[in-house]
Amino acid sequence: MLSFRTAIPRRQEVTLGVAGLVTFLVVWQLVAVSGWIKPQFLPTPGAVLAAFWRLFTEAGFAGDIAISVGRVWFAFFLAVIIAVPLGLLMSSYRAIGAFFEPFIDFIRYLPVPALVPLLIIWFGVGEASKIAVLWMGTFFQLVLLINEDTKRVPREYIESGLTLGANQWQVMRDIICPAALPNMVDNLRITLGWCWTYLIIAEIVAASSGVGHVIWSLRRFVKTPEVMAGIIAIGIIGLLTDQAFRLLHRRAFVYLDR
Amino acid sequence: MSYLSLQDVSKTFRTATGDVEAVAPLSLHIVQGEIVTFLGPSGCGKTTLMRMVGGLERPTTGQILLDGQPLGGPDRRRGMVFQSYAAFPWLTVAGNIRAGLRYRPGISRSEQADQIARLIDLVGLTGFEDSYTSRISGGMRQRVAIARTLAADPDVLLMDEPFGALDALTREHLQTQLMRINRTEGKTTIFVTHDVEEAILLAHRTLVFSARPARVIEDIDVSTLLPPAARDTETRDQPAFLDLRKRIQTVLRQEHHEGSKADVA
Ligand SMILES: Nc1ncnc2c1ncn2[C@@H]1O[C@H](COP(=O)(O)OP(=O)(O)OP(=O)(O)O)[C@@H](O)[C@H]1O
Numbered sequence: 022m023l024s025f026r027t028a029i030p031r032r033q034e035v036t037l038g039v040a041g042l043v044t045f046l047v048v049w050q051l052v053a054v055s056g057w058i059k060p061q062f063l064p065t066p067g068a069v070l071a072a073f074w075r076l077f078t079e080a081g082f083a084g085d086i087a088i089s090v091g092r093v094w095f096a097f098f099l100a101v102i103i104a105v106p107l108g109l110l111m112s113s114y115r116a117i118g119a120f121f122e123p124f125i126d127f128i129r130y131l132p133v134p135a136l137v138p139l140l141i142i143w144f145g146v147g148e149a150s151k152i153a154v155l156w157m158g159t160f161f162q163l164v165l166l167i168n169e170d171t172k173r174v175p176r177e178y179i180e181s182g183l184t185l186g187a188n189q190w191q192v193m194r195d196i197i198c199p200a201a202l203p204n205m206v207d208n209l210r211i212t213l214g215w216c217w218t219y220l221i222i223a224e225i226v227a228a229s230s231g232v233g234h235v236i237w238s239l240r241r242f243v244k245t246p247e248v249m250a251g252i253i254a255i256g257i258i259g260l261l262t263d264q265a266f267r268l269l270h271r272r273a274f275v276y277l278d279r
Numbered sequence: 280m281s282y283l284s285l286q287d288v289s290k291t292f293r294t295a296t297g298d299v300e301a302v303a304p305l306s307l308h309i310v311q312g313e314i315v316t317f318l319g320p321s322g323c324g325k326t327t328l329m330r331m332v333g334g335l336e337r338p339t340t341g342q343i344l345l346d347g348q349p350l351g352g353p354d355r356r357r358g359m360v361f362q363s364y365a366a367f368p369w370l371t372v373a374g375n376i377r378a379g380l381r382y383r384p385g386i387s388r389s390e391q392a393d394q395i396a397r398l399i400d401l402v403g404l405t406g407f408e409d410s411y412t413s414r415i416s417g418g419m420r421q422r423v424a425i426a427r428t429l430a431a432d433p434d435v436l437l438m439d440e441p442f443g444a445l446d447a448l449t450r451e452h453l454q455t456q457l458m459r460i461n462r463t464e465g466k467t468t469i470f471v472t473h474d475v476e477e478a479i480l481l482a483h484r485t486l487v488f489s490a491r492p493a494r495v496i497e498d499i500d501v502s503t504l505l506p507p508a509a510r511d512t513e514t515r516d517q518p519a520f521l522d523l524r525k526r527i528q529t530v531l532r533q534e535h536h537e538g539s540k541a542d543v544a
């Protein structure tokens with residue numbers, strides 16, 4: 022049954038995935054109804070589902086999700102359009118890399134939550150500070166990841182391009198970018214996941230809307246089912262985004278043997 | 280009537296552990312359309328020499344002239360085929376060849392299509408136009424790389440052990456194919472190999488190098504001994520071929536021996 026590093030049929034894969042989820046839910050249900058833990062700490066899955074429903078029908082949760090998703094995507098977009106060209110230039114021209122690397126490395130190690138107070142002083146409690154937190158959290162990581170991805174493009178590809186008559190810009194556009202793209206998309210997918218972490222921090226500290234804000238304000242009334250429903254909603258959004266990226270990856274890079 | 284000239288070209292790599300003289304000052308003259316094969320002990324500097332001709336490595340001393348003009352960095356005039364298959368995996372066979380035509384000025388769309396069809400036929404990949412190069416064999420990938428390089432229409436073709444990683448049968452097949460391609464294309468070519476038979480079969484002229492730093496120790500006019508137009512797979516059995524092979528192997532063995540002595544000293 023357990024064969025080492027061997028593919029299993031797709032149906033078996035799906036069945037096992039569902040079985041894992043169901044087991045988790047059953048254990049949760051058993052623990053919740055056993056009375057070991059008070060319901061205000063651990064409500065049943067059913068109670069959380071009901072809370073989920075209430076959030077959408079009574080509390081306008083969909084609007085908060087839309088706001089949060091919008092913040093994540095906008096900040097992520099701002100990070101990507103600067104990080105990709107900069108990472109590419111840093112790996113292409115040693116001088117540019119040498120100039121930026123120490124600085125970016127330093128900022129990368131600053132914990133984003135520690136920057137939140139400073140960013141609120143600078144940008145206030147409005148949208149700008151949230152975008153700034155997300156941007157700070159992803160941009161610097163992303164630059165270094167793109168830098169690595171483009172650095173790893175085999176030298177033969179680049180030298181082939183040059184001896185086919187491409188100039189430096191053409192090599193970057195026609196060879197380095199397509200060669201590094203699959204890894205870049207993977208790294209975008211991973212950094213977009215981090216964005217959600219920083220978003221919730223930003224929305225808890227200072228916001229009047231968004232998923233993080235909703236969860237945090239429900240906490241005050243110890244509405245545990247709603248808090249858990251909110252957390253699960255984030256998980257679902259993350260999962261869907263991740264799957265969308267994976268699908269895009271499979272469709273766009275059919276030439277990769279996986 | 281020298282077309283490609285190397286004048287006192289040398290290369291010393293400066294590394295953290297000291298200088299490595301890969302190529303000693305060396306002069307070499309190659310006429311237009313000539314196919315020159317390089318043989319020599321491993322690590323003697325053949326790749327370095329070829330990369331200098333390709334503009335991928337800057338000579339420490341000396342200069343390289345093409346048609347009387349000094350050469351600099353890499354460009355379309357010197358096409359390169361690498362040992363590691365450098366066909367672009369994100370492109371199909373036809374896409375790779377199109378990449379070779381892409382930077383040639385003044386090629387119309389219909390001309391492009393004609394050239395792609397001609398080159399695919401030339402390297403025997405008809406029927407695989409739309410296959411991604413990650414899905415074809417190593418030998419086929421190397422043929423894609425050769426066709427792509429020819430597509431750019433370089434003045435000089437540089438091949439560094441292009442068949443080095445292939446199995447013996449595939450290699451023999453590609454050698455025969457390359458003999459035919461050479462006859463139709465007539466490109467000035469430098470071909471580096473470890474395989475003595477390959478070096479003779481493909482060559483108009485074979486240069487045997489010493490252990491590092493590379494010097495030419497034998498310069499053999501293979502064309503006179505074995506007329507290129509008459510060569511085929513059976514050439515391997517001809518007495519002239521066997522004599523030549525033996526002669527080169529003796530020199531190489533001698534040189535390998537010298538090289539090992541130098542390593543110990
Ligand atoms: N970039 C480099 N930096 C330092 N030393 C180098 C570099 N490239 C090559 N060398 C050294 O120069 C020498 C010649 O290398 P080269 O690759 O040209 O040999 P070769 O004749 O092509 O060998 P092989 O037959 O094994 O391919 C070797 O000792 C190698 O270690």
Ligand SMILES: [Mg+2]
Nearest residue numbers: 325326327439
């Ligand atoms: Mg070599």
